[in-house]
Structures are given as C-alpha cells and as structure tokens.
Amino acid sequence: MVKNYFYEVCSTMSQNMKSMCMVLVILIGVISLCSSCKSVDQQPPITRSLTSTRAQQNVPPPTFDNNPQLDMILTNYRPILSVGNPVGMLKPYTLTFEISSDPQFPPDKTIVYKDITHQNPHISQKQVEPRHELNDGTYYWRAKTVDYQGNFSDWMRTRFHVDLKNSRTFSGFLRAPVQEVSVSSGEDPKNIIDWSDQGQITYWNNSPRAAGEPFSWVVLDMGRKTPVTRFWMLSTRQTTPAPGWLTHFVWQGSKDGRTWTDIEGTEIRNNDTYRNIIDFTPVNTRYYRLVIYSQNALQAQINVIIPYVRGGLRVPDVPDGDYVLIIGNQMNGFTYTQLARFVEGKGYKAVTIPHQDMSLKVLRALKNRPMAVIFSGNNADWQYLPLFEFYGEFEIIRKVHDIPMMGICAGNEFYAMAYGISFGHWMGWFDDTMFRLTEGQIPEKVAIIPKYVDDPIYEGVPNPFRAVEIHSWAISPLFMQDERYKEFYVTAETSYIQALKSSKRPAYSAQFHGAVVNDYNQSGIYLANFLKVAEEYKDGLVKSLQGRHSRERGSPAPLRRD
Numbered sequence: 001m002v003k004n005y006f007y008e009v010c011s012t013m014s015q016n017m018k019s020m021c022m023v024l025v026i027l028i029g030v031i032s033l034c035s036s037c038k039s040v041d042q043q044p045p046i047t048r049s050l051t052s053t054r055a056q057q058n059v060p061p062p063t064f065d066n067n068p069q070l071d072m073i074l075t076n077y078r079p080i081l082s083v084g085n086p087v088g089m090l091k092p093y094t095l096t097f098e099i100s101s102d103p104q105f106p107p108d109k110t111i112v113y114k115d116i117t118h119q120n121p122h123i124s125q126k127q128v129e130p131r132h133e134l135n136d137g138t139y140y141w142r143a144k145t146v147d148y149q150g151n152f153s154d155w156m157r158t159r160f161h162v163d164l165k166n167s168r169t170f171s172g173f174l175r176a177p178v179q180e181v182s183v184s185s186g187e188d189p190k191n192i193i194d195w196s197d198q199g200q201i202t203y204w205n206n207s208p209r210a211a212g213e214p215f216s217w218v219v220l221d222m223g224r225k226t227p228v229t230r231f232w233m234l235s236t237r238q239t240t241p242a243p244g245w246l247t248h249f250v251w252q253g254s255k256d257g258r259t260w261t262d263i264e265g266t267e268i269r270n271n272d273t274y275r276n277i278i279d280f281t282p283v284n285t286r287y288y289r290l291v292i293y294s295q296n297a298l299q300a301q302i303n304v305i306i307p308y309v310r311g312g313l314r315v316p317d318v319p320d321g322d323y324v325l326i327i328g329n330q331m332n333g334f335t336y337t338q339l340a341r342f343v344e345g346k347g348y349k350a351v352t353i354p355h356q357d358m359s360l361k362v363l364r365a366l367k368n369r370p371m372a373v374i375f376s377g378n379n380a381d382w383q384y385l386p387l388f389e390f391y392g393e394f395e396i397i398r399k400v401h402d403i404p405m406m407g408i409c410a411g412n413e414f415y416a417m418a419y420g421i422s423f424g425h426w427m428g429w430f431d432d433t434m435f436r437l438t439e440g441q442i443p444e445k446v447a448i449i450p451k452y453v454d455d456p457i458y459e460g461v462p463n464p465f466r467a468v469e470i471h472s473w474a475i476s477p478l479f480m481q482d483e484r485y486k487e488f489y490v491t492a493e494t495s496y497i498q499a500l501k502s503s504k505r506p507a508y509s510a511q512f513h514g515a516v517v518n519d520y521n522q523s524g525i526y527l528a529n530f531l532k533v534a535e536e537y538k539d540g541l542v543k544s545l546q547g548r549h550s551r552e553r554g555s556p557a558p559l560r561r562d
Contacts, residue, residue: 094116184217250263325374339408
C-alpha cells in the first residue's frame with residue numbers, strides 16, 4: 001500500500017524528478033521484499049540473499065547420531081552436546097547450536113552458540129556454559145553448518161530431557177519378571193521380553209491387521225498379581241523416524257486376561273519417538289496388555305518391553321575373606337569379557353552382580369566389603385538402554401572413596417557419565433583392534449603420559465603398549481576441561497582418552513580390555529597391577545585401623561616407616 005502511494009506521487013512530478021522518484025520506489029520495494037522474507041531463525045540479511053539461498057542446498061548439515069540423541073535423559077545442568085560433522089563438507093565451516101524450552105525457538109527463550117569448530121575429523125561438541133545452566137525439563141536442540149561465506153545448511157533438530165533431581169541415587173525401580181508373553185499376530189513374541197539380548201537387536205512385528213480388527217495387542221502375564229508402575233519400551237533402533245514406531249497406544253490391566261481396563265495416564269497419542277518411559281500409579285494385577293491402535297507403517301515393531309515395580313534392592317550374599325566385586329554392565333547383567341576368570345586366575349575370588357541390582361546402599365550393606373570394585377564393559381549403544389538402571393552404580397563412582405575401583409571400557413566412560421550422561425560420546429567410528437589387524441591396519445599403541453610412567457599401575461607395562469579396543473564411545477575431552485571434575489587425570493591416551501586416575505582416591509579406569517588374553521594384548525599387566533594395588537591398599541587400611549584401635553585402647557602408637 002505504501003508503494004502504491006509513492007507511484008501516485010511520482011506521476012505528478014516533472015520528468016527528471018519522476019526518474020529519481022522511481023528509483024526510490026524500487027528501493028522501497030526491495031526493502032519491503034527482504035522484510036517479508038525474514039527467516040524464522042532471525043538470520044542476518046547476508047544469509048538470506050539470493051546467492052545464499054541457492055548455496056544453502058549445497059551445505060550439508062551436521063548429523064544427530066551422537067549424544068544426546070532423541071529423548072535421551074541427561075543428568076547434568078551443563079551437559080555436553082555432540083554432533084557428527086557434516087558429511088562431504090570441503091569448505092571451511094563452523095556450527096551453530098541453539099537450545100530452547102520452546103520448540104519454536106523464540107529469541108527470548110533460546111540459547112545460541114555460534115562459531116563452534118570441530119573437535120576432531122568425526123565430531124563437534126559444545127558444553128552448556130555456566131551462564132546458561134539448564135533446569136530439569138524438556139529441551140529442543142537444533143544445529144546447522146555455516147560456511148566461511150555465510151551460507152548455511154538446513155537445521156537439524158532433536159529433543160532431550162534433563163533430570164538431575166532423580167538421577168543422584170538408585171532409581172527405586174526393579175525389573176518385574178514376566179512369566180509369558182502373547183501377541184495378536186506376528187512371529188517371535190519372546191523377543192519382546194528377551195532382556196538378555198545385549199543390544200536389543202531382535203524384535204517383534206505384528207502382522208498387518210485383518211478386516212474388522214480394531215487394534216493389535218501384546219499381553220504380559222506376570223504369573224501373579226504384580227504392582228507394576230513403569231514400562232520401558234523400545235520400538236526400533238532408530239532415533240530418527242523409522243517404520244514401526246507406535247503412534248497411538250494405551251496400556252490396560254486385567255485380573256483374568258479377559259476383561260480389560262485402561263490404565264490411567266498410559267494412553268499416548270501422536271507418539272513421535274522410538275523409546276517410551278510410561279509412568280503411572282501402580283496397578284496391582286496379573287495381566288497387562290499393550291493395545292496398539294496405530295503405527296507409522298504397515299506393521300508395528302517392538303524390540304523390548306520391561307515392566308518395573310517400586311522397591312529396594314536385595315543385599316546379595318558374598319564370600320568371607322578377600323574378593324573382587326564385579327558389576328556387570330551388559331543389559332543381561334554380564335560382563336562382555338571374562339573378567340571373573342581373569343581375576344580368579346590371579347588368585348582372587350570374584351563375585352559378579354548385575355548393574356540393575358547394585359547401589360551405594362547395597363555396597364555398604366554387604367556383610368564383607370570387597371577388596372576392589374570393577375565396573376565392566378558393555379557392547380550396546382546407550383540410547384537403546386534404560387540408563388536409569390545405572391544410577392545406583394553412578395552413585396558408587398561418585399561417592400566411594402575407601403575401596404579401590406577400576407572401570408573398563410563402558411566402565412571407564414562411566415567415570416564421566418556418572419557426573420552427566422552426555423559426558424560420554426560416540427567417537428564417530430568403531431575401534432575394533434583385532435578386526436583392524438585382520439584388515440592389514442596398524443592400530444595405535446597406547447602411550448602412557450610421562451608423568452605417570454612410574455605409577456604402580458603401569459609397573460612392567462611397555463610404553464607405548466598394545467591393547468585390545470572394542471568400542472565406539474569414549475570420554476569427551478571436554479569433561480577433562482570441566483573444573484568441577486578436576487580430580488581426574490588422563491594417564492594414557494591414543495587419539496582419545498585411554499585411562500584415568502583420581503588424585504583423591506584409589507580410582508582407576510581403562511578404555512581397553514586387559515582381561516582379553518591373546519598374543520597381541522599387553523594391557524593385562526595394567527589390570528593385574530590394579531589387583532595388586534587394591535590388595536596393598538586393603539592391607540594398609542587394615543593396619544591403619546588396627547593402629548587406631550590400639551591407640552584408642554591406650555597402647556602406644558606404632559612406629560611409622562617412610
């Protein structure tokens with residue numbers, strides 16, 4: 001309307017003035033056009049020029065296949081956000097991250113980080129800064145690539161949750177055993193309750209519904225009345241939309257398996273995620289039915305369902321005398337490598353307890369404290385596991401100062417993840433030492449940091465040494481830069497962190513597998529040295545306690561020998 005008014009004014013002017021007036025009208029039109037095309041992300045005009053709009057299609061975005069992925073629950077108010085670097089990006093570039101509690105990313109509710117450079121050839125990371133500390137809740141996160149000319153990619157978007165409040169101790173949820181599973185159609189229903197499937201790879205598909213069939217269903221027979229209060233559900237191993245995601249479903253309960261009642265708070269419509277945690281007021285009944293009204297493909301897919309009840313952990317029996325407690329970190333509670341056999345081969349007893357059955361309270365309640373605690377490896381990706389099951393173990397890592405501890409592979413990553421789930425990240429590649437050797441590659445040797453060469457943990461270990469690697473996740477180097485966790489030091493490395501040591505307590509870790517016995521592996525000495533360190537620590541502690549008790553009884557203090 002303003003532009004039309006100026007046209008009318010120009011028509012009344014002389015020929016010379018009319019030409020100048022028309023130039024002004026054209027400029028006004030250009031300004032108006034730019035104003036009406038303002039982007040939702042409020043980019044400066046240079047990124048929305050015609051040239052940039054065309055170039056935008058040639059700028060690849062980062063990938064959201066790192067940590068956190070869709071709907072992961074983070075446990076630190078200053079998490080680390082990691083992305084895969086844009087594939088095929090040959091020009092210099094930076095990344096922009098935006099975080100908001102509103103999916104529309106309004107400027108007044110959005111944290112913006114620009115000019116993020118890549119951490120290594122595979123990934124880029126940014127830790128939330130102290131001034132932007134988050135709160136418990138749901139957040140939306142997006143990232144884009146920006147090249148040196150100001151051209152940019154499409155936004156990649158995802159969603160994560162922060163729950164520090166409920167992550168500081170054992171979750172209070174216990175797995176509730178399922179006696180039998182039945183389904184409306186399809187094959188292999190037992191895959192739904194196969195909790196020993198380490199990476200949750202196997203699954204069940206329903207058959208396409210027949211005419212007149214209103215829904216598909218899965219029935220869990222608990223064998224007896226069971227006060228279930230949570231379901232953890234995994235539908236596909238894809239954190240971006242994949243065929244089989246459930247879109248509308250509800251849980252029901254029944255006493256006899258024939259008459260069903262919807263469980264309040266369990267109906268989910270417009271579901272847009274691969275993994276659901278369904279919490280509700282406990283329903284104490286024998287049969288539970290998942291009613292699937294719709295999915296985003298012809299067939300629904302369910303990899304696993306775990307029902308939970310509220311309760312406390314049972315304190316397991318342990319042997320008298322010295323023993324090493326091994327916490328099994330695989331989905332089924334086992335250890336991946338033969339840690340127990342390695343420990344027993346060195347002359348010590350070993351007790352393995354599944355991670356979901358372990359907590360600080362249980363550790364302190366054992367009739368006989370262990371000589372050492374080892375946190376085992378795991379060969380699954382974290383986004384496909386119920387991470388709340390590890391909260392009790394994380395508390396042990398954070399709070400135990402009087403028992404020697406060793407984390408191996410996943411257990412090593414737990415030294416960082418215990419302080420925040422996203423402090424462990426996907427490396428962008430899979431390091432399988434033995435496979436790489438068969439392919440004719442030469443894996444990196446592990447280099448001991450000079451300062452720690454004489455540490456008892458490395459006695460007899462070559463420098464550098466060969467180690468067996470079987471992992472694709474590692475500790476983020478940004479964790480080591482966080483002042484809050486400066487008690488930890490890197491004692492060995494390759495192109496990533498290989499081993500840690502605490503400056504305050506007898507806590508060690510290794511990304512490599514010392515328990516694997518073959519002609520290649522030289523890292524078994526490191527693990528054996530830890531057992532020696534643990535025994536010496538125990539003996540020193542016993543002598544210290546004996547001396548203290550003697551002094552309390554009035555006996556003279558023992559002589560100290562340095």
